[in-house]
Amino acid sequence: MEQYAVEDASLTSAREAGQRAESSPVSASGGAALRFLAASIGARSVVEVGTGCGSSGIWLLRGMRDESVLTSVDIEPEYQELARAAYRRAGFAAGRVRLILGRGLHVLPRLTDGAYDMVFVDAEQAAYPAYLAEALRLLRPGGIVVFNNALEAATNSDGPLSAPDPGTAAVREVARLVRDDEDLVPLLLPIGEGLLAAIREAPRDGG
Numbered sequence: 001m002e003q004y005a006v007e008d009a010s011l012t013s014a015r016e017a018g019q020r021a022e023s024s025p026v027s028a029s030g031g032a033a034l035r036f037l038a039a040s041i042g043a044r045s046v047v048e049v050g051t052g053c054g055s056s057g058i059w060l061l062r063g064m065r066d067e068s069v070l071t072s073v074d075i076e077p078e079y080q081e082l083a084r085a086a087y088r089r090a091g092f093a094a095g096r097v098r099l100i101l102g103r104g105l106h107v108l109p110r111l112t113d114g115a116y117d118m119v120f121v122d123a124e125q126a127a128y129p130a131y132l133a134e135a136l137r138l139l140r141p142g143g144i145v146v147f148n149n150a151l152e153a154a155t156n157s158d159g160p161l162s163a164p165d166p167g168t169a170a171v172r173e174v175a176r177l178v179r180d181d182e183d184l185v186p187l188l189l190p191i192g193e194g195l196l197a198a199i200r201e202a203p204r205d206g207g
């Protein structure tokens with residue numbers, strides 16, 4: 001599957017920078033899925049938690065409309081500087097990305113309700129349920145929330161945890177919340193480390 005999603009030179013360079021910095025860049029297949037999802041809804045406004053060195057951001061921007069803006073949050077200024085360089089190398093004007101330094105759960109509450117088409121969470125797994133609540137507030141009806149690194153926890157959600165692991169427990173919890181919420185259309189994509197996605201449904205007309 002990795003061979004099918006092709007990286008060009010800018011993506012390879014961003015991923016290699018991320019691997020050197022140990023920021024766990026998204027895989028090519030995971031990135032291609034993010035691009036697909038952003039393109040499928042004509043995304044103009046996307047929030048990302050976990051900028052890293054820019055890999056997922058490039059994939060998202062390639063799926064988003066022209067003139068759209070990616071807002072990306074990370075706690076590491078060095079990573080964000082590498083990401084800024086990666087976006088530039090990939091041909092995106094500086095105005096296409098708003099980089100915010102800080103913890104996602106401190107930054108997201110300051111963003112506008114219902115103003116975003118897509119929220120991608122790729123950081124702080126132990127807080128995934130809190131990020132879901134924030135994402136549902138930020139998304140417009142028809143918008144998509146996506147959590148990375150969900151595969152193992154979401155597919156093994158009933159078994160015992162082998163060790164106390166708040167990250168795995170939280171991913172299981174968010175997988176359950178997404179599946180049980182009648183206002184969400186859930187999907188677990190077994191791609192890369194696993195993408196747990198959900199569409200926030202538009203309210204239906206009565207009847």
Ligand SMILES: C[S@@+](CC[C@H](N)C(=O)[O-])C[C@H]1O[C@@H](n2cnc3c(N)ncnc32)[C@H](O)[C@@H]1O
Nearest residue numbers: 024025026050052053055056074075103104123
């Ligand atoms: C898996 S990496 C993100 C990789 C990135 N999406 C990519 O494809 O290159 C996780 C990132 O989250 C950042 N991070 C960790 N805790 C965070 C938090 N509470 N809020 C925002 N970013 C955080 C780390 O500094 C790291 O860059």
